[in-house]
Amino acid sequence: MKIGLIGLDTSHSEIFTRLLNDSSDPHHVAGGTITHAFPVFSEDLPISRDRFLHYKEIVENKYKVKIVENIDLFMKSVDAVLLATVDGRNHLLWLKNIVHYKKPIFIDKPIVMSSDELKTVVELSENFQTPIMSSSSLRYAQSITNKETSDIVSAYIYGPLPQQQAMPGYFWYGIHSLEMIVTLFGTDIVTIKKEKYENYELLYLTFATNRQVIFRGDYDWHNRFGGIIHYKEQIETFKLWQDEQPYYRNLLVEIIAFFNTSKSPVSLDETAQIIKLIEQINSLE
Incomplete structure (x- = not known):
């Protein structure tokens, strides 16, 4: 299975690629390989901007992942997608750009930044019949x-x-x-x-x-x-x-199973309840 990675601005970029692509790693996860990456980072977010070049270098040169900057070419080159940008503010926008390709999508945490955005995620998943999973490791x-x-x-x-x-x-x-x-x-x-x-x-x-x-x-x-x-x-x-x-390995095992079956072990309904819980907690002083 060919897996596409969107976002090279987080340690997950390196961890996911290493565990999937390096068969010599003691915690290697079989069943899929990250073959293409779409380079994304947020200029206004230091934890994204300042780490992008570092992780891009690792993913591209150490693990020989092809960097693609055309989203249509990227999506047509892979069977499934890891949407793993560190900036949760852009997840919904990227989902809107790729959901119509009808390929399974794992969205890293936080899936989106509000209950209203999560409702849109559910609607997009249903309208395009595109399976979506999100989970913490x-x-x-x-x-x-x-x-x-x-x-x-x-x-x-x-x-x-x-x-x-x-x-x-x-x-x-x-x-x-x-x-x-x-x-x-x-x-x-x-x-x-x-x-x-x-x-x-x-x-x-x-x-x-x-x-x-x-x-x-x-x-x-x-x-x-x-x-x-x-x-x-x-x-x-x-x-x-x-x-x-390592818990990242266990998460990837679940993700690969999801990519193969299109059935998420974590429902979007439960994910929506978690987003609502975060909003309730954040509103407290």
């Missing part, structure tokens, strides 16, 4: 997928929550921890409380089942996603950075 981390969720009573979850003005609040890094929480607890959240401190914030979530989650988000970036889960009769701790399999 943390949803498929070993420490999450191996958990029995039915007996969970409560949890303390922690992770990085660096801020980006262009993607405020939980749209950038916070969305990953929220997807981890939703995977374990579902989306039936009835109360939300937020407390802000100098270097971090605490989020208190109560679910319709009376289960509770406390999330601590550190404003400084780090890679330590983890938590403590309370069951009725035991307590389990988990640290994603210690998992044997």
Whole structure:
């Protein structure tokens, strides 16, 4: 399977390409190869602009991916698309440019920047019969997928929550921890409380089942996603950075299956609920 990559301005550009294209990598994912890349970055977003040339160099020269700057040629050269620009503000625009080709599309986080935009994504998917998937890699981390969720009573979850003005609040890094929480607890959240401190914030979530989650988000970036889960009769701790399999690999396994079947393991309805949750959290002071 030939896979096209839109966006060369994020570490995912290198990670996805390495895991799919390098068969010698110990975590190689078979079933598809990134063969073409459409070079995209956002001039007004430093995390995009300042990393573009670095990742373009790696993808093009190290992994021999063909750079194509004509979107029609790009789409006709591939079987499926990874829309992986770091800037969530442009995802809907790019989707509008490619959805009519009717090829499976994975949209990296954040899928879009509002519930209204998400409604448009759903409409485009339905109107053009184009399958669309979006998911955080943390949803498929070993420490999450191996958990029995039915007996969970409560949890303390922690992770990085660096801020980006262009993607405020939980749209950038916070969305990953929220997807981890939703995977374990579902989306039936009835109360939300937020407390802000100098270097971090605490989020208190109560679910319709009376289960509770406390999330601590550190404003400084780090890679330590983890938590403590309370069951009725035991307590389990988990640290994603210690998992044997990297969560990006597990996500790519799901993406390749989606590209082959056109059936997303994460519904757009659930994705819409996550976007709505982010909007609710961001509205709190």
